[in-house]
Amino acid sequence: MTDATIASRATLRRALGLRTVVTTSTGLAFAALEYLAAAGLVAYVSGDSAFIPIIVAGILALVAYGFFGELNGMFPTAAAIRLYMKRSMDDRAALVITFTYMTTIILVIASDAFIVGSALAHAFGEPAWVASLWIIGLLAVAVVTNLRGISVAGLLQDVATSVVVLATLAIGVLALVRSGHGLHTPFQPLHGHGPGDLFEAVALGVFLYSAFEWVTTSAEEVRKPESISRGMLIAVGILCVVCSVAAVAMSHTLTHNELTSAYPQLYLGIAAIGHSGLWVMAGVTAVTALNTFNGGFITASRFIYGTAREGSLPRQLAHLNDRAVPWVPVVTLGALSAIVALLVALTHAWQVLVATGAALEAMIYGVAGFCALRLRKRQPDTPRPFRVRGLSVLGPIGVVLFGLLAVTASVSVQTRFNPAPLIIILVVGALSAFYVLRVLPGIREREAARRAARPRRRPGR
Amino acid sequence: MASTEELVEAYAEWRTRSNANPRLTKMLKGWDRVIHFTTTDTAQGYTMRVEGQQLSELAVGHEGQPDVVVTGSSEDFCDMYWGDLNPSEKYMSGEITLAGSQQDVMRIDAISMVAFLDT
Numbered sequence: 001m002t003d004a005t006i007a008s009r010a011t012l013r014r015a016l017g018l019r020t021v022v023t024t025s026t027g028l029a030f031a032a033l034e035y036l037a038a039a040g041l042v043a044y045v046s047g048d049s050a051f052i053p054i055i056v057a058g059i060l061a062l063v064a065y066g067f068f069g070e071l072n073g074m075f076p077t078a079a080a081i082r083l084y085m086k087r088s089m090d091d092r093a094a095l096v097i098t099f100t101y102m103t104t105i106i107l108v109i110a111s112d113a114f115i116v117g118s119a120l121a122h123a124f125g126e127p128a129w130v131a132s133l134w135i136i137g138l139l140a141v142a143v144v145t146n147l148r149g150i151s152v153a154g155l156l157q158d159v160a161t162s163v164v165v166l167a168t169l170a171i172g173v174l175a176l177v178r179s180g181h182g183l184h185t186p187f188q189p190l191h192g193h194g195p196g197d198l199f200e201a202v203a204l205g206v207f208l209y210s211a212f213e214w215v216t217t218s219a220e221e222v223r224k225p226e227s228i229s230r231g232m233l234i235a236v237g238i239l240c241v242v243c244s245v246a247a248v249a250m251s252h253t254l255t256h257n258e259l260t261s262a263y264p265q266l267y268l269g270i271a272a273i274g275h276s277g278l279w280v281m282a283g284v285t286a287v288t289a290l291n292t293f294n295g296g297f298i299t300a301s302r303f304i305y306g307t308a309r310e311g312s313l314p315r316q317l318a319h320l321n322d323r324a325v326p327w328v329p330v331v332t333l334g335a336l337s338a339i340v341a342l343l344v345a346l347t348h349a350w351q352v353l354v355a356t357g358a359a360l361e362a363m364i365y366g367v368a369g370f371c372a373l374r375l376r377k378r379q380p381d382t383p384r385p386f387r388v389r390g391l392s393v394l395g396p397i398g399v400v401l402f403g404l405l406a407v408t409a410s411v412s413v414q415t416r417f418n419p420a421p422l423i424i425i426l427v428v429g430a431l432s433a434f435y436v437l438r439v440l441p442g443i444r445e446r447e448a449a450r451r452a453a454r455p456r457r458r459p460g461r
Numbered sequence: 462m463a464s465t466e467e468l469v470e471a472y473a474e475w476r477t478r479s480n481a482n483p484r485l486t487k488m489l490k491g492w493d494r495v496i497h498f499t500t501t502d503t504a505q506g507y508t509m510r511v512e513g514q515q516l517s518e519l520a521v522g523h524e525g526q527p528d529v530v531v532t533g534s535s536e537d538f539c540d541m542y543w544g545d546l547n548p549s550e551k552y553m554s555g556e557i558t559l560a561g562s563q564q565d566v567m568r569i570d571a572i573s574m575v576a577f578l579d580t
Contacts, residue, residue, distance in 0.1 A: 012560060013495070013526045078563060079553045086554075151564065221562050302563055309549030309570065318549075324488050324564075324571040458471065458543035 015223040020154040021231030025215035026238050027161035027291035029208070030168075031108050032115035034288070035265040037207050037354050038247040042259055043415050044201035046192050047185030050247035053198060057205025058240035060365075060405075061212070063398045065236055066388040067368035068213040069229040073386040074375065076219040076228070079306060085367070088374040092436050095312060097367055099432035100425065104360045105300040106333065108211065110340035111353050112292040113138050116285050118345070119263040123282040128345075135341045142293040143334035146301065149323035151294055160290050167284045168265075169242050172249035174272035179253050186248075196408075203358050203409035206402075208243045209236060210361035213368075217299055229386045260414070262350055297333060304329035311447050312440060349420070351413045356421040359410035363425075366402035369395050462502050463535040465521060471542035472509070472519040478544075479516050479576040486514040488571055496569065497527040500535040516572075529561030529569060544577035 016024075042050050075083040085094035117134030121127070176183075185191050189198055212235045219228055250264055253271040258264055265285060269277030305326035308317035321327040344350050372388065373395040388394060410422035463471075479485050489511055498507040508524040510517040531538075537557060540546035549570055551557040559566050 011526055012530070013528050014562060075555065077552075077555065077558060078566070079555070082553050083555050149564065217563070220558075220560050220566065298563065302567065305567070306549055306553055309547060309574070310553040311547075311550065318574070320488070320567075320571050320575070322484070322487050324568045326567075456543075456545050457474075458540060458545050 012221075012223065014221075016154060016218060016221045016227070017223060018227045018231055018234075020158055021215055021218065021222060021227045022234045022238070023158045023161035024218060024295070025212045025231050025235035026165060027157060027288075028214045028295045029210060029212040029235065029239055030161065030164055030242075030288060031112050031211070031292040032119075032265075032285050032288045033108060033111040033354060033357065034208060034243065035246065035268075035285070036111075036115065036262070036350055037204055037358070038243055039250050039254070039259045039264040040351055040354050040414065041201050041204040041208075041247055042251040044193065044197040044204070045189040047188065048183035048248050048251050049186050049189040050201070050251050051244035052187070052189045053201035053205045054208060054244045054247060055240060056202050057209065058236060060202070060206055060398075060401065061209035061236050061239075062233075063394060064206075064209075064213065064365040064368060064402070065229075065232050066391075066394065067365065067372045067398065068216055069232065069386040070372050070384055070388050070391070071368060071375070072216040072219055072228055073225070073384050074379070074382050076225050078217040078220055078302065080216055080219065081303075082307070082310070084371045084375060087378060088371040095436045095440070096429065096432045097364075099435070100429045101360060101364045101367075102300060102303065103425075103428045104210075104357055104364075105296050106336050106340060107353055107357050107360070108292060109139075109142075109296045109333065109337040110344065111350065111357070112289050112296075113142075113337060114341040114344045114350065114353075115262060116289045117341070119266055119282050119285045122263055122266060123278055132342055132345050135345065136338060138289060138293075139334050139338045139341070142289075142297060143330055146293075146297045146330045146334075147321060147323070147325055147327055149325050151298060157291065157294075160287050164284055164287050164291070165238060165242050167280060168246050171265075171269050171272040171277060171281060171284075172242075172245035175249040175253045175268055176245075178272060183248065183252060197415065199405070200408055200412050200415070203362060203405040204354070205243075206362055206365070206405055207354065207358035207409070209239050210357065211295075212236060212239065214295060214299055217302075225385060260351075262348075297330060300333055301326050301329040304332075311444055314443060315447070352418070352420045352424075355409050355413045355418075356424050359406045359421050359425060362402045362406035362409060366399045366406065369398040369402065373399070463539040465503075465505060467539055468500075468505075468507065468535060468542070469519055469521070471539045472507075475542040475544070475573075475576060476516045476518070479572055482576055485572060485575045488575065489514040489568070492568055494528040494565060494568075495525045497523050497530045498538060499523075499530065499532045500538060501532060502534045502536070505535070527561075529559060529565045531557065531559055531569065533557035541573055544573070548573050 071084045113135045117131040120134050121131040212232055250268055254267050258267040265281045266278050269281030304317050307313045317328050319328050411419050494511045496509045506523040508520040537551055541548050548557055
């Protein structure tokens with residue numbers, strides 16, 4: 001970004017401050033799926049030691065924060081992922097990885113719809129099939145509000161995330177206090193478990209922080225460019241504390257059936273303050289959807305729109321409605337999320353969703369490390385307001401570790417070997433590769449021909 | 462490099478097209494904004510206002526507090542105003558940069574796209 005643009009941010013009439021960056025980063029990570037991931041992680045470690053893999057994952061999240069901080073500093077724009085990947089590797093590989101990664105957004109939206117729908121159905125004492133109606137209703141509301149260009153304002157974002165974080169923290173602490181007995185083996189995660197289980201727990205732990213980096217797409221909206229890096233750092237700290245408390249509280253107070261249900265947070269609420277806790281956490285779960293749907297739909301639809309305008313996706317995906325909303329991506333995202341959510345409701349395979357998301361996020365963190373390393377060599381002179389110290393060592397370690405975490409998460413569901421997440425990722429990757437290698441060249445050729453046939457309007461050129 | 466006169470002429474053409482496009486004016490409903498353009502090669506500033514669903518004349522120099530700041534070369538701006546350039550391509554390649562909310566950035570691109578029926 002030029003000095004001119006950076007200087008002019010300070011004069012923007014509307015700009016995001018650090019507080020909203022923190023709440024956005026935290027809120028994007030803290031989807032309803034967070035509770036299931038925390039509950040799922042508990043199965044891999046002994047007793048009440050779930051906070052250990054979460055802290056370890058937090059350290060790894062800091063490594064990822066370093067990668068994204070440096071990359072965002074080089075390319076402080078919503079289009080950063082396209083820029084740094086295109087400049088680090090062959091553009092076709094970059095596109096395949098990006099499209100595969102975008103699946104995460106669909107998974108998160110779908111899982112939030114499923115979890116909120118299931119939680120509300122349970123809270124109202126409705127039969128399980130009613131959750132499907134809630135799912136469709138929630139996604140329909142999300143699609144319609146997005147099509148009307150309604151988005152969550154910064155202050156509402158601040159309030160929503162604060163409510164979710166503080167309520168979860170309070171409920172977790174109250175549940176622990178109310179249990180009346182001390183923690184079981186809080187410092188022995190491997191008691192009765194192998195190192196592989198701890199590694200899997202760390203992989204799920206990384207997922208607890210995932211999507212904090214999506215706040216980098218707001219790079220153009222902040223008053224001070226360094227707010228993005230600072231905000232992400234603070235968000236990682238907040239997530240570490242809240243998720244540790246929630247996971248330990250769940251491991252300490254919930255039964256196996258409650259932990260493996262689609263709404264363990266409701267049972268945590270009951271453990272904390274009785275039946276009213278169920279309603280508190282049902283409300284908190286619904287509020288997480290506000291952040292997820294708002295952030296997920298806007299981020300993904302604008303990315304699809306920009307990629308279509310760039311010519312890497314069909315032009316039809318850049319059609320705008322009368323409110324300047326790219327309606328085709330919004331409707332497509334809603335439909336795909338509904339299908340995935342209903343499939344999960346039918347198959348009860350929400351843990352597969354968690355594992356798939358964990359694998360995809362670990363993958364993209366590894367890719368970010370790779371990009372940061374490559375760009376140090378390819379663009380050594382590009383200004384880096386945020387520079388990772390020791391990247392030459394941290395970078396390769398991060399790439400290898402996140403790669404291993406991705407593989408581990410993709411073949412394990414609920415402590416059992418299950419290749420379903422890997423199969424999902426490979427299928428999506430293969431479809432992306434087919435599109436990029438076989439379909440996209442034709443789209444680009446036709447677009448180039450269309451533009452060549454159109455006469456230039458500028459006089460004298 | 463495009464001169465100020467060229468830019469102003471190109472913008473006038475863009476403005477005429479945009480203000481005469483019923484779909485675009487509908488899209489700008491309730492969207493009163495101040496947009497600053499800054500050229501990287503000629504170090505010039507320009508101001509465009511959107512008020513009452515209409516684009517104003519292009520003022521030379523930065524006026525008022527901006528909602529969006531667009532930075533790029535004078536040549537790119539000139540081509541964009543004439544409809545010979547897809548600003549999104551330049552944005553996705555980092556040659557045009559923006560500061561402002563994502564929704565406002567979308568509207569700027571919408572103006573260039575819809576005005577030239579590039580959908």
